[in-house]
Amino acid sequence: MVLCPVIGKLLHKRVVLASASPRRQEILSNAGLRFEVVPSRFKEKLDKASFATPYEYAMETAKQKALEVATRMHQKDLRTPDVVIGADTIVTVGGLILEKPVDKQDAYRMLSRLSGKEHSVFTGVAIVHCSSNDRQLHTRVSEFYEETTVKFSELSEELLWEYIHSGEPMDKAGGYGIQALGGMLVESVHGDFLNVVGFPLNHFCKQLVELYYPPRPEDLRQPVQHDCIPAVDTFEDLSDVEGGGSEPAQRETGSRDEKAEVGAAGQATAEAECHRTRATLPPFPTRLLELLDGFKLSKALLTACKLKVFDWLKREAPQKAPDIASKVDASACGTEKLLDVCAAMGLLEKTQQGYSNTETANLYLASDSEYSLHGFMLQNDDVIWNLFTYLEFAIREGRNQHHRVLGKKVEDLFQDAYYRSPETQLRFMQAMHGVAKLTARQVATAFDLSRFSSACDVGGCTGALARELAREYPRLQVTVFDLPDVVELAVHFQPAGPQAAQIHFAAGDFFRDPLPSAELYVLCRILHNWSDDKVHKLLSKVAESCKPGAGLLLVETLLDEEKREAQGGLIQSLNMLVQTEGRERSRGEYQCLLELHGFHQVQVVHLEGVLDAMLATRVAP
Numbered sequence: 008m009v010l011c012p013v014i015g016k017l018l019h020k021r022v023v024l025a026s027a028s029p030r031r032q033e034i035l036s037n038a039g040l041r042f043e044v045v046p047s048r049f050k051e052k053l054d055k056a057s058f059a060t061p062y063e064y065a066m067e068t069a070k071q072k073a074l075e076v077a078t079r080m081h082q083k084d085l086r087t088p089d090v091v092i093g094a095d096t097i098v099t100v101g102g103l104i105l106e107k108p109v110d111k112q113d114a115y116r117m118l119s120r121l122s123g124k125e126h127s128v129f130t131g132v133a134i135v136h137c138s139s140n141d142r143q144l145h146t147r148v149s150e151f152y153e154e155t156t157v158k159f160s161e162l163s164e165e166l167l168w169e170y171i172h173s174g175e176p177m178d179k180a181g182g183y184g185i186q187a188l189g190g191m192l193v194e195s196v197h198g199d200f201l202n203v204v205g206f207p208l209n210h211f212c213k214q215l216v217e218l219y220y221p222p223r224p225e226d227l228r229q230p231v232q233h234d235c236i237p238a239v240d241t242f243e244d245l246s247d248v249e250g251g252g253s254e255p256a257q258r259e260t261g262s263r264d265e266k267a268e269v270g271a272a273g274q275a276t277a278e279a280e281c282h283r284t285r286a287t288l289p290p291f292p293t294r295l296l297e298l299l300d301g302f303k304l305s306k307a308l309l310t311a312c313k314l315k316v317f318d319w320l321k322r323e324a325p326q327k328a329p330d331i332a333s334k335v336d337a338s339a340c341g342t343e344k345l346l347d348v349c350a351a352m353g354l355l356e357k358t359q360q361g362y363s364n365t366e367t368a369n370l371y372l373a374s375d376s377e378y379s380l381h382g383f384m385l386q387n388d389d390v391i392w393n394l395f396t397y398l399e400f401a402i403r404e405g406r407n408q409h410h411r412v413l414g415k416k417v418e419d420l421f422q423d424a425y426y427r428s429p430e431t432q433l434r435f436m437q438a439m440h441g442v443a444k445l446t447a448r449q450v451a452t453a454f455d456l457s458r459f460s461s462a463c464d465v466g467g468c469t470g471a472l473a474r475e476l477a478r479e480y481p482r483l484q485v486t487v488f489d490l491p492d493v494v495e496l497a498v499h500f501q502p503a504g505p506q507a508a509q510i511h512f513a514a515g516d517f518f519r520d521p522l523p524s525a526e527l528y529v530l531c532r533i534l535h536n537w538s539d540d541k542v543h544k545l546l547s548k549v550a551e552s553c554k555p556g557a558g559l560l561l562v563e564t565l566l567d568e569e570k571r572e573a574q575g576g577l578i579q580s581l582n583m584l585v586q587t588e589g590r591e592r593s594r595g596e597y598q599c600l601l602e603l604h605g606f607h608q609v610q611v612v613h614l615e616g617v618l619d620a621m622l623a624t625r626v627a628p
């Protein structure tokens with residue numbers, strides 16, 4: 008869109024900014040707008056769950072803020088403003104909407120959630136044109152939103168608290184101000200910076216262009232884009248419009264003659280109709296439909312991995328659908344549809360010459376890549392997918408569903424299900440290896456472990472984490488303790504390298520056999536597999552093996568105490584129900600478990616993705 012001078016169109020109008028935000032006032036006055044400030048009294052308490060998307064929530068809040076001011080001003084002084092501007096800024100991360108923190112703890116929760124991650128900042132804006140007829144207030148609302156993505160660096164506890172104590176987070180969405188001290192936390196910004204600060208000036212000007220510059224006749228044939236704008240103009244002075252005058256342009260798709268015929272009565276009916284539609288039509292459930300489609304997208308991804316589409320395209324690209332179809336032994340029409348969906352999901356690039364892998368596909372989906380998640384994808388396709396088809400039974404019975412998938416009793420989760428044959432065991436180990444490699448570096452560097460000279464990674468599987476620990480701490484000797492069958496196959500996963508001499512494998516069952524002695528015990532994604540009874544059993548074995556001063560490094564996905572925020576963790580907990588005997592737990596629950604077994608001084612670091620690392624020290628009994 009071509010930007011035209013628009014701020015001048017508002018100069019002769021009574022413009023009101025319905026906001027107490029000093030940032031919004033500054034942005035708009037810097038842009039040359041003249042306005043009065045009347046902060047809105049609308050309480051930001053709309054039910055978030057009733058909105059399909061976060062931006063609809065922000066737009067509705069912005070609209071309500073502006074309408075409250077328009078109504079109040081109309082009632083109070085009977086001099087109705089011409090235009091009222093309302094705005095609302097929110098931060099969203101992992102499906103959660105963050106507004107202004109209520110206290111320091113709340114700010115801490117928000118900022119630690121944003122640490123090391125990308126989030127979105129949405130500002131919803133409502134421009135309410137007001138007119139008064141027979142002492143009745145008439146409003147016409149034009150609304151839009153803008154999204155900016157912001158990536159935070161990993162923040163240390165110390166920096167978090169220093170920033171919180173500065174007081175800056177308290178009146179800002181998400182608990183930070185990018186324009187001031189909070190700028191230190193930000194690694195990158197994608198989109199309009201001013202949008203983050205509270206007002207998307209560029210989009211606002213574009214919106215004014217749409218409102219104040221009449222569309223050309225060919226544009227009039229386009230469908231109306233904003234359902235909030237009435238089909239018939241309610242502004243008194245229409246004569247200016249065609250000359251690009253100071254009144255907003257009409258938005259109807261009909262011709263001028265048709266409009267003239269509508270007349271005043273017709274206008275009133277159309278307006279009433281529009282208000283009725285707005286009041287009765289619920290928001291379109293976009294998010295809901297996206298959720299519904301989620302399983303189809305997952306299955307498309309898993310199928311493309313299973314067919315090794317990304318391997319073929321890593322070897323040679325671009326390739327056309329029929330060529331790939333013949334290589335993966337599939338139909339040309341089916342393959343083309345699958346490839347198109349992969350391209351739409353951002354996993355492939357599609358050009359005239361054919362399809363190519365994106366960087367993500369090369370890095371993670373090709374089976375021979377260093378950080379390949381191909382094994383994990385196969386495990387999801389072959390095992391977890393089937394288990395989830397019995398989700399209803401899992402919920403009803405409160406237990407995993409291996410017995411239904413396998414058609415036999417499963418007493419020992421690993422021996423009877425995951426390791427029931429060399430093939431299923433290898434696939435499970437490949438899956439775990441891929442996931443462990445992805446997170447091992449973060450786990451190994453989450454704390455300073457240099458005081459320990461020996462470590463035992465309990466249930467350490469292929470030794471992926473052991474290798475990162477050995478790389479980070481060259482004087483550390485690491486024992487990987489796992490079932491004999493696992494230790495036997497683990498040799499297939501050992502790359503040559505200087506760390507090999509620091510890593511040893513020991514075979515045993517951590518519920519039955521004595522644990523190798525060590526100064527540091529590691530339990531990485533182990534406890535979430537087990538019931539509370541078995542967790543107590545394992546922790547008491549670890550505690551017995553520890554001398555005072557020994558460490559326990561626990562890595563799990565921590566849920567928030569109320570179990571309503573960490574969406575990734577909650578879905579993981581459901582996953583644990585369907586697959587294992589365990590569940591995800593909150594920080595408080597783990598802290599109790601650790602303290603009960605003599606581990607204190609618990610420190611927690613949130614890692615990128617869904618994992619958290621906890622380090623605790625064994626105290627004398």
Ligand SMILES: Cc1cn([C@H]2C[C@H](O)[C@@H](COP(=O)(O)OP(=O)(O)OP(=O)(O)O)O2)c(=O)[nH]c1=O
Nearest residue numbers: 026027028095096179180183184185203204205
């Ligand atoms: C993310 C972010 C938000 N903010 C501010 C912009 C908004 O003022 C505030 C979000 O809260 P809002 O509820 O959108 O606005 P407000 O309460 O400050 O003002 P009013 O309700 O009267 O319109 O957060 C920053 O200043 N910098 C930032 O980096």
